[in-house]
Each structure stands twice: as structure tokens, then as C-alpha cells.
Amino acid sequence: MGSREEAEQFQLFVRQQWGPLLRTAYLLTGDRTTAEDLVQSALEKTHRRWDRILRRDAPEIYVRRVMINTATSWWRRRRPLEVPLLASDVAAAPDPYAQVEQRQQLVAALRQLPPRTQAVLVLRYLEDRSEAEAARILGCSIGSVKSQASRGLARLRAQFVAEASYSPALRLKGEPA
Numbered sequence: 001m002g003s004r005e006e007a008e009q010f011q012l013f014v015r016q017q018w019g020p021l022l023r024t025a026y027l028l029t030g031d032r033t034t035a036e037d038l039v040q041s042a043l044e045k046t047h048r049r050w051d052r053i054l055r056r057d058a059p060e061i062y063v064r065r066v067m068i069n070t071a072t073s074w075w076r077r078r079r080p081l082e083v084p085l086l087a088s089d090v091a092a093a094p095d096p097y098a099q100v101e102q103r104q105q106l107v108a109a110l111r112q113l114p115p116r117t118q119a120v121l122v123l124r125y126l127e128d129r130s131e132a133e134a135a136r137i138l139g140c141s142i143g144s145v146k147s148q149a150s151r152g153l154a155r156l157r158a159q160f161v162a163e164a165s166y167s168p169a170l171r172l173k174g175e176p177a
Helices: 003-029 032-048 050-056 059-077 098-111 115-126 131-138 142-164
Strands: none
Touching (some): 003 059, 003 098, 003 115, 032 050, 098 115, 098 142, 115 131
């Protein structure tokens, strides 16, 4: 296969996969700009080995694995410092954008989990992949995916239960104020 044909295949792959890759990257990073940087970085790393990746017939899995590893590396290098809000900073009025806020809080809570757990939850529940697919993308066993998902969901539930006790936006329907 010539390098021109490989370049065309790579360009086609990028056009077809940009949206799904960007969505995964956003869920891993929590920021659109950083997500775009992550996808570009992963595609750049992938482009260097494109001829070998094509022989494996799994470029999507390879790129996702590169994205997850790169995001993990970035996360380790620059952990964001967060300033917790005081109880007095929370508005008492009902929020008409509760669903949007809840989604943002979910993404923020997801970002506080270890990178491997984030990757498992993103692949399993936000990209709706099977345990087998997630295990193949992450290069681990199905049991590992199950245990990481279980631990990650438990941590998210615990965090949301704690936040719901003082945040009106996170209270469940019918739950007393």
C-alpha cells in the first residue's frame, strides 16, 4: 500500500471519527478546548504508526487507547486545584437549569475519579459500550472493567448523595427539602 493511499485512509478515518472521539475526549477532560487538544494529540500519535495500525484492523480502538493514556498522563502532570464552595455560596432559589447543572456536576465528579475509572465509566455508560468492548479498548479483563465500573459508580453515588443534602438542584423528585 502506498503512502498516498494510507494518507487518504487516515483522512477518511479522521473525518468519520472526529465527532465520537471529541465526545469521548470531552467526557475524559471536562473541557472542550482540552478535549480538542487531546483528540489532536492522539491522532498525531496515531498518524505516526498508521501503517501498522491498519494491519490490525482496529484503528478506532487504538486511537481511543492512545486518548485514554494521554489524558491519564496529562491528569498526572497537572492536577487542578479546586476551591470548594461554602454552604453560604449556594443559592436558595430553585434553579430552572437544574438538569444542566446536574450534568455539569456529574462531569466534574467524574473528573475527580482516577483516570482508569473515568475511562471505564465513559466507555461503559456514556458511550454505551459493552463490558467486552471496554475491556478490549482498555486492554484489560472484563472483570477489571466490572470492578472499576462498580467502584466508580459507588463513588459517584456517594458524592451525589452528599451534595443532594444541601443542593436543591440535586434533590430527587418527591424528596423533602
